[in-house]
Amino acid sequence: MKQRVTYLLPEGTKINPEDIHITKNALTYVDAKNAALEKRLTAGLSELPSELRSVFAPLHELHIRFVSRSPFTPTSPLVSLLPPGLHVSFTPRDPNAHVDLCPVLKQFFSPDLKCHSSEESFSSPPILSERFSSAAQYQYFYPLPRLLHFQTTLAKLVCGTGGLKSSCVSEAAALSYASYLDIDFDVISHAVTLSGFWREGLSAEMAKSVPSKGSPTDSLEVGILVAEKPDEPEELKFGGYLTVVGEDDEPNPTLFSFPSRHHPLSASSSSSESPLTYSTHFQQPTGLHPKLDITFSEPSLLAKPPKDDESCALHAYLTLPSSLFVDRYQFNDDLFLQSQNLRRLIALSGEDDLEAPEWVVTRWGSAALFELAPPTPAEAEQAETWTASIPTHLRYLQASSPNNATTSNPDHGQVELDIPWPTVFWACEASEGLKFAVNPFDRTNLGYDGLFGPKTMFYHVPPTLPDEQQAKGLVEKLKAPVLEPEDAWWVQSATFAVVLVGFAWVLWKLYDGSRRTMGKKSQGEGKKIQ
Numbered sequence: 001m002k003q004r005v006t007y008l009l010p011e012g013t014k015i016n017p018e019d020i021h022i023t024k025n026a027l028t029y030v031d032a033k034n035a036a037l038e039k040r041l042t043a044g045l046s047e048l049p050s051e052l053r054s055v056f057a058p059l060h061e062l063h064i065r066f067v068s069r070s071p072f073t074p075t076s077p078l079v080s081l082l083p084p085g086l087h088v089s090f091t092p093r094d095p096n097a098h099v100d101l102c103p104v105l106k107q108f109f110s111p112d113l114k115c116h117s118s119e120e121s122f123s124s125p126p127i128l129s130e131r132f133s134s135a136a137q138y139q140y141f142y143p144l145p146r147l148l149h150f151q152t153t154l155a156k157l158v159c160g161t162g163g164l165k166s167s168c169v170s171e172a173a174a175l176s177y178a179s180y181l182d183i184d185f186d187v188i189s190h191a192v193t194l195s196g197f198w199r200e201g202l203s204a205e206m207a208k209s210v211p212s213k214g215s216p217t218d219s220l221e222v223g224i225l226v227a228e229k230p231d232e233p234e235e236l237k238f239g240g241y242l243t244v245v246g247e248d249d250e251p252n253p254t255l256f257s258f259p260s261r262h263h264p265l266s267a268s269s270s271s272s273e274s275p276l277t278y279s280t281h282f283q284q285p286t287g288l289h290p291k292l293d294i295t296f297s298e299p300s301l302l303a304k305p306p307k308d309d310e311s312c313a314l315h316a317y318l319t320l321p322s323s324l325f326v327d328r329y330q331f332n333d334d335l336f337l338q339s340q341n342l343r344r345l346i347a348l349s350g351e352d353d354l355e356a357p358e359w360v361v362t363r364w365g366s367a368a369l370f371e372l373a374p375p376t377p378a379e380a381e382q383a384e385t386w387t388a389s390i391p392t393h394l395r396y397l398q399a400s401s402p403n404n405a406t407t408s409n410p411d412h413g414q415v416e417l418d419i420p421w422p423t424v425f426w427a428c429e430a431s432e433g434l435k436f437a438v439n440p441f442d443r444t445n446l447g448y449d450g451l452f453g454p455k456t457m458f459y460h461v462p463p464t465l466p467d468e469q470q471a472k473g474l475v476e477k478l479k480a481p482v483l484e485p486e487d488a489w490w491v492q493s494a495t496f497a498v499v500l501v502g503f504a505w506v507l508w509k510l511y512d513g514s515r516r517t518m519g520k521k522s523q524g525e526g527k528k529i530q
Contacts (some may be wrong), residue, residue: 002042002219007035011227026212036075037198060091063445064183069473072179072199077441080262083319083420086144089136120362123350135450141319143418220245236260276301277464280421292390299380306459311429314372317448318422321365341388343371357396421474426459
C-alpha cells in the first residue's frame with residue numbers, strides 16, 4: 001500500500017525545514033494550516049476486502065469524482081474543476097457483458113440515487129476525438145450534496161482490516177471537509193487509487209497530522225511544495241522538500257517541473273487587474289423554460305485568451321439532472337446563438353427526449369458542452385460585466401419524489417431542484433510535441449476532457465459566490481411547479497369532464513352534419529321528380 005501526502009503552499013512562501021518533524025512511521029508539518037492538502041492512497045486489489053474486490057472484477061476502468069458544493073480556491077497544480085456532485089464513469093472489461101454498478105453506488109453513496117441499472121440510467125458520452133484514449137464508455141451524474149453515507153460505509157468495510165488502524169476512522173471523518181474526492185481503478189495497474197483534496201475546513205491539528213504507515217511494507221511519501229514561476233508557459237514548477245517516511249532522517253530539498261494539462265487562469269497573465277471569475281443564476285421569473293445566465297466579472301480579461309495563437313475557445317460544461325434538459329434543435333439558429341452570446345453546442349449526451357415527464361425518464365440526466373462567444377476588446381471596454389445565457393426546459397415533475405434531487409419548499413405547488421453550477425474554462429491547443437505523461441498530479445476522465453484532443457490544455461475560470469449565495473454553495477435552487485397529490489382528484493375529474501364534453505360535441509357535429517347532408521339530398525331528389 002502506498003500513501004502520498006502533499007502540502008501545497010502559496011507562491012512566495014518560505015519553508016523552514018525545522019517545521020518538519022520526522023519519526024519512524026509518521027511526519028508532522030507545523031505550518032500545515034496555511035497549505036492546501038492532497039492525500040493519495042494506492043492499494044492493490046489483493047489488499048482490499050473481498051467485498052470491494054468483487055466490485056472491480058468485471059471492470060476495465062472505473063472513475064468516481066465527488067465535488068463539494070462549498071466553493072474553494074483551486075491551488076496549483078490541482079486546479080481542474082467540475083460541477084458539484086457525484087460523477088461516475090466506467091468501461092466494462094467485456095464489451096458484451098452487462099455490468100450493473102447501480103447497487104454498488106447506492107450502497108456506498110446514497111440509497112436515493114436515481115440509478116435503476118447501468119444499462120438504463122448511464123449514458124454514453126460522444127467521442128469527438130478518437131485519439132483521446134482515457135474517455136470511459138459510460139457516464140453518470142447525481143447532485144449528491146455530501147459524502148456522509150460513503151464515509152460510514154468506508155469505515156465499516158475498510159478501517160480495521162489489513163494494515164489499516166484506528167487512524168483510518170479519522171481519515172474517513174476528514175472527508176467531510178474535502179473539496180473533492182477521486183477514486184480510480186484500471187485493469188492495467190490492478191490497483192485502486194483514492195485521492196482527496198482539502199483547500200480549507202480542516203483544523204490545524206488535522207492538517208498537520210500525516211497518517212502513519214500501516215505496516216513496515218507500506219510506502220509513505222510526504223511532499224511540502226511551493227509553486228514557482230515556470231520556465232515554459234505550458235509547465236508548472238515546484239520547489240520544496242520530499243520525505244520518504246521510514247527511510248529518510250531529514251527532508252530532502254527538491255525542485256522539479258512538468259507539463260500540465262490543467263492550469264489556473266491567472267498563470268497565463270501577468271496583469272495586475274482583478275482576476276476573472278464567473279457566477280451563475282436563473283433569470284426571474286423562471287417559468288417552465290428557465291434561462292441560465294453565466295455572468296463574468298471582468299469583460300476586459302474575458303476578451304484576452306490565455307494564449308495569443310488563436311487556438312483558444314471559451315467553454316461551459318453543464319451536468320443537468322433529469323428534471324431539466326436542453327433542446328439541441330434550439331441551437332441550430334446562428335442568430336439565436338448570437339443573441340445569447342453562444343457560439344455553438346459542441347456535445348450533448350444523456351436524456352434528450354423533449355416530451356417525456358421526469359417520472360418516466362430512467363437516465364440520470366444530460367451533459368452539455370457549449371462554446372461561448374466572448375466579447376471583443378471594444379465590447380469589453382463598454383461593459384462592467386458580460387453574460388452568456390443558456391435556455392433550458394423543465395420536465396413535468398411529480399410532487400413528491402426522492403429521485404428528483406428536490407428539497408422541501410413551503411410554497412404550495414412547488415418544489416426546489418438542485419441545479420449545479422457549470423464549469424467554465426478556456427481550451428487551447430498545446431505546442432507540437434508536448435507530452436503530459438510525466439505529471440504526478442494529472443487528473444483525467446472529468447467528463448469534458450474526453451471531448452477534446454490529447455493535446456488540449458485547460459485554463460479554468462474560478463467561480464465566485466455572492467454573499468447571499470454562500471449558504472447554498474455552487475448550486476442553484478430552482479423552484480418548479482408541480483401538482484399536489486391532494487389536488488389531483490379534481491384535475492382528473494375536470495380532465496375527464498372536458499374530454500367527455502369534447503367527445504359529445506364532436507359526435508353532435510358529426511350527427512348534425514350528416515343530418516343536413518341527408519336533408520339536402522332529399523330536397524335535390526324531390527326537385528328532379530317534379
